[in-house]
Amino acid sequence: MKIAFSPCPNDTFIFHAWVHGLIANAPKLDVTYADINITNHLATSPEGLDVMKISYATLPYVLSDYALIPCGGALGRGCGPLLLTAEDKLTAKDLIGKKIAVPSERSSAYLLFRLWLAEKVPQWTGEIVVMPFEQIMPAVRDGSIDAGLVIHEARFTFHQFALTEMVDLGHWWEEDTGLPIPLGAIIAKRSLDTDAIANWIRQSLAYAWKHPQASEAYILEHAQEMSMNVVKAHINLYVNNYSLDLGEEGYKAVLTLLDRAAQESILPSIEPKLLRS
Structure with missing residues (x-):
């Protein structure tokens, strides 16, 4: 399975176990590490991969071909730009x-x-x-x-x-x-088993939380400019309960962001039901 996500600590922390074959019955991953600007454009091109981390701001352009996976992304409080x-x-x-x-x-x-x-x-x-x-x-x-x-x-x-x-x-x-901040979304091609993908991501995250030291070398390999203190602060801020499941509040935050953007003619409008299907 081809996947693209950033080399930032929150992504490498979440996906470490899956990337390293530690999740039972999960397919092997062919990983592309890419800046968010690259993945945002990749998602809207014919070269789009099976699973990708993109900005929520790109979601309206790809929802017809990609499903929003309700875990593994970046959404939270106190973590905005x-x-x-x-x-x-x-x-x-x-x-x-x-x-x-x-x-x-x-x-x-x-x-x-x-x-x-x-x-x-x-x-x-x-x-x-x-x-x-x-x-x-x-x-x-x-x-x-x-x-x-x-x-x-x-x-x-x-x-x-x-x-x-x-x-x-x-x-x-x-x-x-009054809502959390939607930042990065995990998407997967609608032709794939998106429920299974969500399950593998949740297992990978659960492994990361249970064995936080297991991923340290992998994380630092892709974030060499950071001290371990900064890495840990980054993970603690961006990896949270919304990473495990968006929940009703998470979905409300995403829909509110995209609706406001459509009202300002910044983004095209979406069908809300597509966020959950």
Whole structure:
């Protein structure tokens, strides 16, 4: 079975057991490790793999061919993207005409940013630059970018680049909706046994929680720039009960995000029933 997910600690932690053949009766995985911008575009291309980790913001473009798997993804509280600058005390209006780096134009981080901008500066104009997320903070620090939208472990490391948190978009979302933040989704081709795939992912996650040290070498192999303290903080933040099952609150958060985006004409609308079928 061909699968693509990021080399970030939350994904390698969740999928370690399955990747290493530790789940009974689960098929062998052929893994592609890829940045979210790559998987978002891969999912909408003819080369799309069997199972992929993508942004929830890409979901409306692929729901006809791929089913949302209700586990293994990234959805939670206190884990949203940050908008960073090299200057203090900037307001949303200060971003007019500025150059802003984002990890993907189809990322959930960018979608949250667009929704925030629509509320704060409806007539915003400026330049959006897509770049790998690990390049964003250095670009903001060095002044080639005015502001950067960051995800993942940047939440724990941006102070090392002497940057300032302008807004925590996850906090804004939670305050506004009372719901957790939908970030990354696991999808699988509808022609496959999606219930079985969900079961294998849950078994892999259960193994990871029961044997947390078993995956350390594998995780560090794909996240070599991180200290173990940052790795553990990353996993503790992004791997949670929603990783095991979205539940009613998780589905509500996803539908609310996609509905708002459709209302702002940012994303196409979806049939809600497709989220569960």
